[in-house]
Amino acid sequence: MQRVLLGNTGIEVSKLCIGTGTNAWGHTSRQTRNLGLHGLADLLVYAYEQGITFIDSADSYGTHPHIREALKRIPREKVVITTKTGAKNPNQMKSDLNRFRKELGTDYLDIVLLHCMMDKHWHLKLRSVMDVLSDAKERGIVRAVGCSNHDYGALCTAAREPWVDVVLVRINSQGLHMEGKPSEIIPVIQQMKNTGKGTYAMKVMGEGLLGYDPKSAIRYQLAVPVDAFVIGMESKAQVDENVRLLEELTLAAIAPRR
Numbered sequence: 001m002q003r004v005l006l007g008n009t010g011i012e013v014s015k016l017c018i019g020t021g022t023n024a025w026g027h028t029s030r031q032t033r034n035l036g037l038h039g040l041a042d043l044l045v046y047a048y049e050q051g052i053t054f055i056d057s058a059d060s061y062g063t064h065p066h067i068r069e070a071l072k073r074i075p076r077e078k079v080v081i082t083t084k085t086g087a088k089n090p091n092q093m094k095s096d097l098n099r100f101r102k103e104l105g106t107d108y109l110d111i112v113l114l115h116c117m118m119d120k121h122w123h124l125k126l127r128s129v130m131d132v133l134s135d136a137k138e139r140g141i142v143r144a145v146g147c148s149n150h151d152y153g154a155l156c157t158a159a160r161e162p163w164v165d166v167v168l169v170r171i172n173s174q175g176l177h178m179e180g181k182p183s184e185i186i187p188v189i190q191q192m193k194n195t196g197k198g199t200y201a202m203k204v205m206g207e208g209l210l211g212y213d214p215k216s217a218i219r220y221q222l223a224v225p226v227d228a229f230v231i232g233m234e235s236k237a238q239v240d241e242n243v244r245l246l247e248e249l250t251l252a253a254i255a256p257r258r
Contacts, residue, residue, distance in 0.1 A: 001052065001243065001247070002015040003053075004227050004228055006111075006198025006199075006227050007192075007196045007197045008165075008196035008198075009166060009198050011080055011143060011144055013053060013080045013200075013227075014051055014053045015227075015228050015229070015246060016054070016229065016230075016231065016243065017052070017055065017082075017228055017230035017231070018043075018052050018055055018230070018231070018232075018233050019230040020032075020044075020056060020067070021057065021058055021060070021063065022232035024058070024061045024062075026062075028061070029061045029062065029232075030234060031066075031232070032061070032062050035234065037066055040069075040070075041067075041070040041072075042070075043233065043239070044066070044074070045073050045074060046239060048078070050239055050243045051243065052239070054079070054082075054228060054230075055067060055079060055080070055082070056168075056200075056230045057081060057082065057084075058083055058084035058085075058113075059083065059084060059085055059096065059100065059115070060086060060115065064103035067104055068105035071105055080110045081109070081111070082110065082111040082112075082166075083100055083104070083109060083111070083113070084113045084114070084148060085129075087114075087129050088129065090128045090129060090132045092129075093133065097109070097132070097133075097141060097142070108140060108141055109136075110144065111142075111144045111145070111166050112133060112136075112142050112144075112145055112146075113146050113168055114146070114148070115147075116149070117147045117149045117150070117157075118149075118151040118154055119153070120153030120157050122157060123157050133145045134163065144165040145165050145166070146158070146164045146165050146167050146198070147168070148167070148168035148202070149169065149179060150170070151179055154179075155179050155185070159188050159195075165198060166197065166198040166200070167192055167197055167198070167200075168230075169185065169188075169189060169199055169200075169201055169202070170201070170202055170203040171202075171203065171221075171226065172201075172203055172204055172220065173210075173220040176203065176209050177206060177207050178203060186224055189224065189225050189226060190225050198227055199225070199226045200226055200228040200229055201226045201229035201230065202230050204221055204229050204231050205232075214241065218246055219249050
């Protein structure tokens, strides 16, 4: 499994990230509903054994306890965990940082993102929340901060905002469930890359609409300027397929032309 650095954060992750928030709502996801605590923990451990060291989660997915269970069998320092917060004020952010660490069973959080930004002025409206995260980063409680976006204006703000270390961005070849067309989004991703921000992609399979051809979906991610990409997985078979396709496509890309 290829390892990459997330921008200038110094955080090394696997190119492929396992997502735990497919069709998430009400602090649940398809993974939690269908697999349960131990089933999802087993899947995360299996993914780690296949070389996936990057886990994407969020408070709204309800998957912190499942990751905590997996960490009983995975060395904490060997994996990078993203979580996301919906905090709207400093006190709520402070409470989330304490609760998240307790739920995950860890002393520190690798990456904390402001979840689902949909306002181009989010960096102004949430500055007090951002300040709490900056302080937590200075104290070693958080390693990197950033945001996920569901709006083109919010995404462009993330590209310009110096506070942002990492951005979770929606990108796939067909423009499905994205902030704009790929031709509009890719230049913004490149802008982030040029300024040292870490980026990883979501909606790789277009919420399942591109699942009929996962090889093409993964090939596309290798061609866009993101550092890594996340796919929500629900079975060992899906882990095996995605790892195999990524390795196959990576080898094909570096093989000398005859």
